[in-house]
Amino acid sequence: MGNHSDGSPNHSGTVATAGQNEVEKFQDPGIPPHRLRLADTDPKAAKRAERQVALLFGVSVVGTLIFLVAYFAIDLGADTSIATIRLQNALLGLGTAFAMLGIGTGIVHWAKALMPDHEVSEERHPIRTEEDRLAAVRIVDDIVEETGIKRRPLIRNTLLGAVALAPLPAIAVFGDLGPRPDQTLAHTMWAPQDGKLKRLTRDPDGTPIKA
Template identity: 45%
Template sequence: MSTVVGHDGAPDHFENPGLPPHHSRMSDRDPRAAKRAERQVVVIFGISILASIAALVGYFTIPVGTTLASIRLSTLVLGVGLGVGMLGIGVAAVHWAKTLMSNVEHVEKRKVIGSDPEIRNTAITDLREGIEDANIARRPLLKGALAGAVALAPLPFLVPLIGNLGGDWNVGSFRHTAWREGRRLATDPDDVPIRAADVTVGSVFQVIPHGLPDEEHYLEEKAKAIVIMTRLDPSELIVQEGREDWQYEGIVAYSKVCTHVGCPVALYEQDTHHLLCPCHQSTFDVADGAKVVFGPANRALPQLPITVDDEGYLVARSDFTEPVGPSYWERLK
């Protein structure tokens, strides 16, 4: 290792800062090895492309029914396709860098920072040399494979998102649920209609619309329509204006879907009449219209208007009057 001494006697720079001797790779010495490595990279990119396509095909062709088996199969195909597609891009990029890109270590002498034309020209020259070292211009097949894999890989993420979340948030399935006037409240998952006389003070029921398990898209509809119902002493209820007939003798029903990010509100404190969401601790006061008393939720749980029919069974007066679920931007109040 030799040094160059400056005017003050201190080392100005090292001619060799201690880099180990460079050993060329097989692909550097043998054009056939380089071509073989290129084919390997293209094959890996091709696998990534096929996996992404398989994920898209699976999304559109595998029906998602109401059974766990169909949901599991669709999720498996989509997940494996996404995983292999993204993994293929990473593996191919690493193999490309290890076998085909330049691995020569260069030493650049430290210079005084400046912006004169000579330095700018040097920087442009270095960038061009870097592009040449990457062997991109001389390998159009690799460029095409890389572009195809990168272009297709995000589609399995975007297509389900667009397909499931497109449209107007304030109409259609996002605003309406399976509840309707006269539909009986039933226990979940037994689907047994509930009589008002069977609901005692302090008892809690997880409720679904009666007959819902027999309908198409049961799981999707249940996720929106699920309700938590309890009975309080009528004297403890703070009746909201315009909702005087939404409860029956102290029996109230609210959406079980938290208005923060949609977790199931499941914990009821009988003494305080508070409903607690276990995900982020949003707390709602059942006695006061399920208003938020703590946590990140910014609006009350939607209330289901209820009454009883001629046989004494609890029934809905109507659907929810506001969208259930998380308070997205169109739903903020």
């Protein structure tokens, strides 16, 4: 028991314990038990989910076709009405939305309903030996196998079709930036015309400037 500076005893009651500043440790709970989905136990549910994914990819294809039809079939001229312009803009927007949304939602639904969802833990270490490289190759092969893209040709074919058609709207829009320059940029406006050179003149009277 210590004393204060005035001589009175210290009754604070504070007791220092060993290890007071140590970090409290806890036990690793590990990976939670895997819960099977309906598609994991029912083949009919898995087939239904496969058709749903293919339908979403098909929506993407339809959206791309809507964009292309609206872009090329609706001709905008000098006498085009506002209603026609609004119709084309609406179809272009809806086509682009369905094209992108179909691919995105299809991939998400594919991953959540059909791809394996079990958790795996593995210690990270540098790849140095040939065995480690072969193990990495096997992991990639397992990932491809788990996607089921080899066993589900309906999903594979619709995905390839949607991805192949998706860039076409962008290509069409790029083509509308203006006419091709061809050889117009190969010559300047000062090139001789009819064998005569152009003079640098003042604007607007056109009097030549003497160099």
